[in-house]
Amino acid sequence: MTQDHIVLSPYEMPDRWYNILPDLPRPLPPPMDPKSGPSRMEMLPQVFSGKVLEHEMCTDRYVKIPKEVRELYIQAGRPRPLIRARRLEKKLNTPAKMYYKAEFYSPTGSHKVNTAIPQAYFAKQQGLERMTTETGAGQWGTALAYACSLVGIDITVYWVRAASSWKLGRRNFMQMYGAEVYDSPSDRTEIGQRLLQEDPNHEGSLGIAISEALEDAVSDEKAVYSLGSVLNHVLLHQTIIGLETKKQFEIAEDHPDIVISCLGGGSNFGGLAIPFAGDMINNGNDTKFIAAQSEAAPNLNGTYEYDFGDYAEQTPLLKMYTLGHQCVMPSIKADGLRYHGAAPIISALRNEGLVDTIIYPRDEEYVFKRAEMFVQREGFLPAPESAYSIAAAIDEARGCRDRNEEKTIVFNVSGHGFMDMDGYRDILGLGQSNSSAST
């Protein structure tokens, strides 16, 4: 059993991030300015800290993790375990070996701390006084609030109303870290005011919240904007997940045939997958990568083209698989998966035919039922977003059973669901009063 629970000591934590850019089969299409309007590219230095921009454009294969950031990673509980899902395998009667990365062992609840920590650290180093950001499910906002609290810098969070309206606990958690939290669209920005005039109860979207956070940051020279997904530097920082996992597979003397995680913008999927994808490109081993998505936002099945990262067209154009930066996506419990585009790096891998996708119905019962099976077998309560990763792993393991294939599957459980129980209650019909569970 101990070898089913593969832990690294803090001393064994990787000391550098992996950058796949130099290893991509074709150069990554660069961000661009749109034909009309002011230059978004020239705006970037006002928006991001210098170090973050450097990481965004970096072409080195490896980037050293600063000592102070490594120390904060350890404070946040890194390295995290890789766990063999022995009970789940038995329940599924599958010959497949299933491993999951325990990113849910996080002070704020998810993998988002992996980039929140360096971004807050770099902003503080640069003498900035405030960070602005958006959040969808609330996990990113909490992670950045945590990081800002630890390094000592203020933070303003714009939260997509579709999620903030039913996640009061997570709002208060951000507030305990000292964060200012505003429902988005808000009346604090021009874009927010315009949308609220159209609809006072506007549900918002990640794209809109990004627009508000950007507008706020640009109007305050002591503030810097921070993004929790999509961009190269975010995925760079998140590779700590996959780099640890690779070390853990070496200890387990195994190697994944199938790498799975859920994908909204791509930060947790990329964090796990990119180091293994680099291996596949460089060593030509045959690994399958599967991104689990919702019918509500199947961006990897969108068109591969240059599009804006936000609703109000304030960002440069990014080459990505996109549903269109102003498309309206239905509200789901796994709000963290609700974004119109996939990270340029993931999109490039997708375009090379290296990333598959599985789309789950907007009715989330199918997915949450599998999360419930995971809870009862492995004992950990996943975030609604992570439930998609679990569902895809279970479906792959069942496929292995039907084809009698002894594959090794690794999937990321990117966050815990302790603060998202309302979502499970609504979809699984859990009891409000004296009643037994559906068993």
Added chain:
Amino acid sequence: MTQDHIVLSPYEMPDRWYNILPDLPRPLPPPMDPKSGPSRMEMLPQVFSGKVLEHEMCTDRYVKIPKEVRELYIQAGRPRPLIRARRLEKKLNTPAKMYYKAEFYSPTGSHKVNTAIPQAYFAKQQGLERMTTETGAGQWGTALAYACSLVGIDITVYWVRAASSWKLGRRNFMQMYGAEVYDSPSDRTEIGQRLLQEDPNHEGSLGIAISEALEDAVSDEKAVYSLGSVLNHVLLHQTIIGLETKKQFEIAEDHPDIVISCLGGGSNFGGLAIPFAGDMINNGNDTKFIAAQSEAAPNLNGTYEYDFGDYAEQTPLLKMYTLGHQCVMPSIKADGLRYHGAAPIISALRNEGLVDTIIYPRDEEYVFKRAEMFVQREGFLPAPESAYSIAAAIDEARGCRDRNEEKTIVFNVSGHGFMDMDGYRDILGLGQSNSSAST
């Protein structure tokens, strides 16, 4: 920093529990039958599994942890880190060294899994089909639901209404594990029916919920009762906390002068303190033990006498510091501290003058403000009960500052507060809508 985050590998986890009974200065006063009524002692074999009764009466200094239980401990994330509270020390400007045990890294949210796992395992081994229990804050009910789910046995939980009424998320979490959850007093037992007749909205108490769970178990020969605190076997299983912590202090080449935790029935306090208390008794080193309690239930300042463990007088009499088994305790957010008596072992240590206590006001703002300071400095959200442990550690560290004493303090953060945010919101006045936190 790495040496500030002291982790043990699964291979380094202690393989035996420590039993302080043979090391107590005086023999522990045994449980007794009351003068009148049926024999409660003779009822015990119907109520507890054989192995649990054996552990309850055991006089061996060490008890081997079965291999299967060790494996489940590892699945539950043991061993858990011991963390130097470097940021908190700096904020307090104290010469004291502060360490906290991270029991909040728990699949269900608290240290309660440490005894839930062996109790569920032993019941399953004995061929029993169902466990019944009570829960106060909800942490114990969740922990036993988790353990029962992993070993494959049914569970019925009676939940003190004072807490269940505002913790819907935790109820649903138990239900996801397959647990049947009933508000206590319930209409499923005679004692519950009687109390509901007196008051249909009866807030309940841990003592009442124990009575209901006992009545349920006694009436079903395939069911066994399980207690989450107070008794010897529970504290025996919980010593895994202190045994790990001792190993971690050896690695840190340090030794605690002050051992602190919150105390309701005594399971988390005992789990951390007992191995250090045994050391003090055997080696005569000078260690201070402080139990943090609420004015709502200051049982360690009660009278040291034989009393019932439950409201309806179904348990044997236990020699303990007690407020009286039918005393009415005001409702607080830290409901897990709301019990009328302290564990016989802790009471005996208290009677020897080895355990001090600090009582915090029923208005929990003083305590929760210190929890907020811990959140902003260390980044972890504690359970409301654990906030008392944190408050006591902070107050001791401030005392060290005022007296310029370089003491080493260790305190247990027994659980996380992700599912208890409503409690913090009410007491700290956190925002419901667009508003900034009190910083």
